[in-house]
Amino acid sequence: MAEWHFALLLIIGGTLFLMMIGMPLFGAFMTINIISCYVFMGGVNGLEFLISSVFEVITMFAIVPLVLFILMGEVMYNSGITPNVISTLDKWIGKIPGRLSLLCIGAGTVFATLTADSLAGAALLGSTLEPEMKKRKVHNSMIIGPIAAGGCLAAMIPPAALAVLYGAVAKVSVGKLLMAIIIPGIMMASLYSLYIIIRSLLQPDLAPAYEVKNITFLEKISETVKYLLPAAFLVFMVTGVIFLGICTPTEAAATGAFSAFLLAIAYRNFNKNNIKKALSSSLSISVMILCIIASAQAFSQVLAFTGVTRNILSMAMALPVSPIVLVLLMQIVILFMGMFLEVIPIMMITTPVFMPIIKSLGYDPIWFAVIFLINLEVSAITPPYALQLFVIKGVVSKDITMTEIYKAIVPFFLIDLLCMALIMAFPMIALWLPSLM
Numbered sequence: 001m002a003e004w005h006f007a008l009l010l011i012i013g014g015t016l017f018l019m020m021i022g023m024p025l026f027g028a029f030m031t032i033n034i035i036s037c038y039v040f041m042g043g044v045n046g047l048e049f050l051i052s053s054v055f056e057v058i059t060m061f062a063i064v065p066l067v068l069f070i071l072m073g074e075v076m077y078n079s080g081i082t083p084n085v086i087s088t089l090d091k092w093i094g095k096i097p098g099r100l101s102l103l104c105i106g107a108g109t110v111f112a113t114l115t116a117d118s119l120a121g122a123a124l125l126g127s128t129l130e131p132e133m134k135k136r137k138v139h140n141s142m143i144i145g146p147i148a149a150g151g152c153l154a155a156m157i158p159p160a161a162l163a164v165l166y167g168a169v170a171k172v173s174v175g176k177l178l179m180a181i182i183i184p185g186i187m188m189a190s191l192y193s194l195y196i197i198i199r200s201l202l203q204p205d206l207a208p209a210y211e212v213k214n215i216t217f218l219e220k221i222s223e224t225v226k227y228l229l230p231a232a233f234l235v236f237m238v239t240g241v242i243f244l245g246i247c248t249p250t251e252a253a254a255t256g257a258f259s260a261f262l263l264a265i266a267y268r269n270f271n272k273n274n275i276k277k278a279l280s281s282s283l284s285i286s287v288m289i290l291c292i293i294a295s296a297q298a299f300s301q302v303l304a305f306t307g308v309t310r311n312i313l314s315m316a317m318a319l320p321v322s323p324i325v326l327v328l329l330m331q332i333v334i335l336f337m338g339m340f341l342e343v344i345p346i347m348m349i350t351t352p353v354f355m356p357i358i359k360s361l362g363y364d365p366i367w368f369a370v371i372f373l374i375n376l377e378v379s380a381i382t383p384p385y386a387l388q389l390f391v392i393k394g395v396v397s398k399d400i401t402m403t404e405i406y407k408a409i410v411p412f413f414l415i416d417l418l419c420m421a422l423i424m425a426f427p428m429i430a431l432w433l434p435s436l437m
Contacts, residue, residue, distance in 0.1 A: 004310075007306035011032055014035070015028050015032045015345075018032070026295055029299055032299070033299055037298070041302070050298055054298060058290050065174060067253075068256065068257045069164060069253050069256065070161060071278065073161075074277075075260040075274075076234075076260050079267065079269035081263055081264065084227045085231050088228050089228075093106065097196075098207045099207070100136060101145075102193055104146035105146055105150050105193050106193075108149065108151055108153045129143075137208050138208070141206065141407065143396070144404065145410075145411060148405075151388055152388075154377075155374070156374065158181065158182060158239045163369075165344070166369060166372065167369070170351050173366065173434075175252075177370075180366050183432065187422070187429070188374070191415045195411060230263050233259065234259050234263065238256040295348065299349075326361065327368070330350070330357075331371065334372070335378065339382050339383065343379060351372075366430065366431065366434055367431055370430040374419060378417065381412070
């Protein structure tokens with residue numbers, strides 16, 4: 001066996017084995033990094049290289065936005081601003097067919113914009129909207145599917161913590177990537193909503209109509225001014241300032257976090273308890289993500305040093321298929337891994353291998369990143385062991401089985417695949433906004 005084959009078996013196989021026996025993600029990757037550096041990089045010298053690599057990555061200025069975006073989301077969530085925004089959206093939806101299912105998509109979009117966490121989004125939507133949907137006799141397929149789809153939007157609506165994390169791991173422009181996901185994210189939310197409306201019209205028994213409390217237009221305007229416009233201002237302070245070239249992603253993250261604190265003060269929710277919860281949660285999540293990024297950096301460097309990356313690249317380039325077929329094969333690999341792994345391990349394992357191939361094929365890394373991110377979220381709802389499906393199972397009624405959950409996500413799974421296909425066929429869907437920067 002060639003040395004690089006042995007290295008690949010140890011690195012990838014060892015990592016998967018450690019995760020399968022229950023070792024935490026960071027522990028699995030760092031254990032393999034330590035063993036690999038010692039075995040392949042000269043013993044103690046390899047361990048010294050590992051230490052310097054970890055120090056280098058956790059002091060990178062490029063990952064500061066990630067920490068600030070997390071802080072922004074936690075402040076918005078713990079101060080109660082997000083539920084008020086969702087309530088305002090509910091008042092505007094009115095008597096549209098599939099009203100509550102549409103609210104899942106609208107709320108998922110808002111939650112994604114303000115918190116950037118797909119698992120938290122799915123949990124929030126499931127725990128807050130599912131009881132009301134059951135009460136209104138909405139069919140389980142029109143409950144679970146929209147909840148899962150709404151949660152998936154977290155990777156495709158800025159500030160998108162997963163996109164920032166991918167930008168740091170793949171070493172692509174975070175600012176351009178945040179711009180690139182906007183149109184695809186809106187497209188996904190629109191197609192979800194269109195599907196819900198059409199299916200509710202064709203099969204009204206799945207989402208029965210019911211009387212909605214009459215709300216005056218002035219009341220809707222008042223709620224919009226009070227809750228939606230400030231939230232829109234917050235979104236502008238994150239994405240708008242990047243697009244206009246006023247701020248870098250790091251500066252935009254700082255303005256977003258600062259604006260979140262201002263909103264909490266304005267809504268009189270800026271108290272000691274809320275701030276303590278927000279800071280504590282932000283610190284915990286940030287430390288975890290910094291550990292993951294450090295592991296990913298060392299993981300990538302070990303793959304490069306042992307020749308794994310170079311040899312896989314040579315093999316891929318020698319395959320008698322067109323470049324786009326290679327891109328499709330990469331997406332199939334991600335979907336397959338999504339049946340068993342969480343999205344961050346998939347990102348950490350595949351990015352160091354895939355990105356050099358994409359660059360060698362001449363494709364735009366930002367274009368590929370958008371497709372990659374959609375596929376990561378698709379993998380998060382891919383049976384049988386996708387984590388988001390189990391999160392949903394944990395917060396919805398006990399009578400909803402895993403089989404029903406698997407069936408309910410199929411239409412939304414297919415919509416996501418359609419969006420990926422459209423972006424592959426028409427790259428400017430993703431690249432138009434970054435091209436204007």
